[in-house]
Amino acid sequence: MAWLGSECYYAAHHHATARRTPGTGQWLLDDSAFEKWLSGFRENDNSGILWLRGAPGTGKSILCSTVIEHLQQHNNLVPTAYFYYDSQNSSQVSMESLSAVPTIIIDAYQLARRYGRSTASAADKIPELLRSVIENLPSVNIIVDALDECKEVEKLSTLLCTAARCSPSLHLMVFSRDTLEVQKELEQVPSMRLDASRIQQDIDRYLEDAVKSLPCSKAQIRERTFMTLSQKADGMFLFAYLGVQTLESAVNVCGMLEALENLPLGLGNVYGLILDRLAMETSARRNLAQRIFLWVCGAVRPLAWPELQCALSWDPERRIFDPSQAPFKNVVLKLCSPLVDHRTETDTFHLTHLSVYEFLREPLSSSCVSPLATCFLFDEGSSHLHISETTLAYLQIDEISNAIQVDDNAFPLCRYSTDNWGVHLSSASFNITIRNQYKNFVSDPERRLNCIARSLVSEHWPFPLQRIRRIQSQVRQWEARSVQPGTAPVDDIIDIQKALFLLDNLEQSKNSSTSRFDMEFIRELAREYTMSGNLEIGIDTFEKELAKVEENEVTFSESKSWFMNSLAILYDQQGKIQDAEKIQHRALSYLEQNLPDGHLSIIMALNDLGRICRHLKKYDECEVLHRRALEKLQKEFPEDVSKLNWTKNTLGRCLLQTGRRRGAGTPHPGLCFDESTVG
Known part of the structure; x- marks a missing residue:
């Protein structure tokens, strides 16, 4: 599951579920639109999709967790995949959180690991993988939260909606803000707007429970608090939550009532009020809060507590990391609450809501805060x-x-x-x-x-x-x-090349029998050297490293094989095709002597040698090599693997060069190429 990157979704779901007040969200489960969606009844192609749209802070993620939990408990015969997108976490790229992992995904994982890919990526053909999973299940639910926060929102919207329209077995539910990017794909599908008329009952249920946690025990004051927060929330769950958090910081009844009456309308004004109060702290605490906001907002992924604590120990004036200045965890939790949230299940720090980030970096927000509090904006x-x-x-x-x-x-x-x-x-x-x-x-x-x-x-x-x-x-x-x-600059390319050598030496010192690096790395390096006009430098570096390996060689060395393959690619780029052929023959012979017949390194060496033979116009030898590679690939890998298709096209180029197009000669039974793309 780590390859799919699904742990982040489990953590997000757990966090949303923990924040949900029991009984909230029942109105959605009882709604006829939800029941029709769940039943699978379709009036048209869009009927398998339900879009729940609402403004920031209307509780979409909490409501999403309600739906997921309901499906898992009462509809557990149908697999449910769910995705919680988070604009603060760019590492969330996977498309799977199925309760039971289909064989198709396991096969894709095993294939990716053979190519050295530790996480799912575009190379694993995620859209095709998703369609295959759907086609092989009699019914499946996909629930997506915060679609508007996905970096490729239009692309993902199209992918999911197309899948839902084409497959009667798929039920798709999307929670998002009503943005133009989402509207482009979803404006024609059945939808429900999360406004006050629908959400207020959930907000009141939350407030009934939350006001009991306030320090004041007088029933009259609690009732007044409930009524005021309920009216000011006006269908905005986040406002109610922030209001309760603000009142919890009061030191006495008088302070709580004053804070209640001064609580402004609108999220932006509440954020401004929180920052104004934070600005009244000591300069040291203000400085710490400012740095917390910078890190939590600016980091490319949520930081774990040890990471954040270490980052906050940096003293820019003395230019050192001072452990004695590392803040206590409870201080960080209290100082920036309720704008910064700590998730105990992952021990990571997050903004309470995307709107906090938008407020802190919006220039117009300065009108909502005091001059002293503008230090928190960035x-x-x-x-x-x-x-x-x-x-x-x-x-x-x-x-x-x-x-x-x-x-x-x-x-x-x-x-x-x-x-x-x-x-x-x-x-x-x-x-x-x-x-x-x-x-x-x-x-x-x-x-x-x-x-x-x-x-x-x-x-x-x-x-x-x-x-x-x-x-x-x-x-x-x-x-x-x-x-x-x-x-x-060539220095950058040489750095990567030398770093590869460092890692290869490290792997060899551990007696590792496989290299971590696909030859595509080397092809890319060769292209970079060619573009910068420094191919000689790359060749010289690889020749020296190969000589070192051969001098110290005792047993089979993966380094030796990929050094020789690399040199063949670089010689080919340089135009020294005979030299490339000679060393590629050495590489293939070396691999065949030391590795199993179907090993991917042998297959790629066959293809590389075939490509070089084609450049030398040795078409008969080229064809034999590519056919050997194709036969091994078809035996070891699924039909849609990219390298298998690449091999077919490479063989196609060879046959085109000799005039043996489709229908002529004796092409391999599995051969299929497009003459418009391979010539």
Whole structure:
């Protein structure tokens, strides 16, 4: 399930369920629109979809958890997949949380792991995978919360709605704000607006329970509190929640009644009131709150408590991480409550609601707060500047900069800093101080390579090398403000190549029998060297590394094989095709002597040698090699695997070169290629 990334959805569902007051949401379960949706009755293609739309703070996530729990308890014969999207967590990319994992997904997982992908990605053909799962189930429910917060909202909306329209077995329910992106796909489907007429009874039920927790026990004051909050909430669940949290901070009855009467209307005004009160704290507590907001709002994923505590120990004036300045957990919990929420099941910190983030970074919000409280408002550039300064400083700690493997318990911010310092730097406001800090960081080759190596072995990304290259390009553009995409300096490419060598040496020292890296990595490096005009440097580096491996070789070395394959690709790019053929033959022979017949490395070596033979116009040999690769792939892999299709197309190119199109000659029974795309 970690490959699917579904743990984040389980945690989000658990959190929403824990916040739900018993009995709330029953009105939806009793509604005729819900009953019709659940029954599977369809008047038209859109009838299998139900859209629940509402303004920010109307309790959509809580209501979503009610539906999911109801389906799991009372309709458990039908699998239910659910997704809680969160704009604060860019790592949530999976599309599965099924209670029972179908065989199709297990097969896809096993195939992805063979290619070294630790998480599901576009390469796993998620849309096709979703359709296959649906087609193989007699009935399935898909519940999506906060669709509007998904980064690819239009693409996902189209995918899900198309699947629901094409498959009578699929029941799709979507919770979201009524945004233009969502409207584009869902405006014609059955929908329910979450307004005060529907939600108020749930808000009142919540308030009846919540006011009992307030310090004042007088029935008259509790009744007054209930009536005031109920009227001011006006169908906004989040307002009622924030109101209760505000009253809980009162020190006496007089203070509670004063806060109740002064509670303004509208979420923005309530946020402003909370910040105004926070601005009355001491300067040290204000400064801490400001940094908490910057981190919780600006981090690319929710931070666990050890990570956040470590980040908050950074002293920018003394330029050190001071453990004695690390705040206590209860102080952080109290200081920024109720705008920042702690989830105990994951020990992570989140904003209470997306609207908090929108308020803190909206320039017009300054009109809702006192001048002193404007220090808590920020723009994205400043938050990324603060985080990039902190992460770059953390990566320069000796125990981190000198190592590839770092103890997460001893250095809790290392993993986050390694993966994301470049993301933050490339989005930061530009100034000379942070630029100099960056230049100092990359000036140490060992520190630079160790950081890249740690990123390459990250389990969070299906294609870590491609991600590193993209971030390198973005940082270079930030640094110079003139570098165009695709013109990366050769130093960046060499760094990745050397980091691959470091990791390979590390794997060999552990007696690992397999390389972590697909040859697609090397093809990408070859393209980068070619584009930068520095192919000779890449070839020279690989030749030296191959010589080292052969000098020290005792048993089979995966390094030797991928070094030879890499050189063949680089020679081919350089135009030295005979040299490429010679070393590719060596690589294939070496692999066939040491690996099982159906090993993926042998198959790819066959294809690479076939491609080189085609460049040399040795078409008969080329055809034989590609047919051998195709036969092994069809025996070992499912029909829709990308490398199998690539092999068919490569064989097709060979046959086209010799004039043997479809219907002529004796093509392989599994061969199918499009002449318009393979020539």
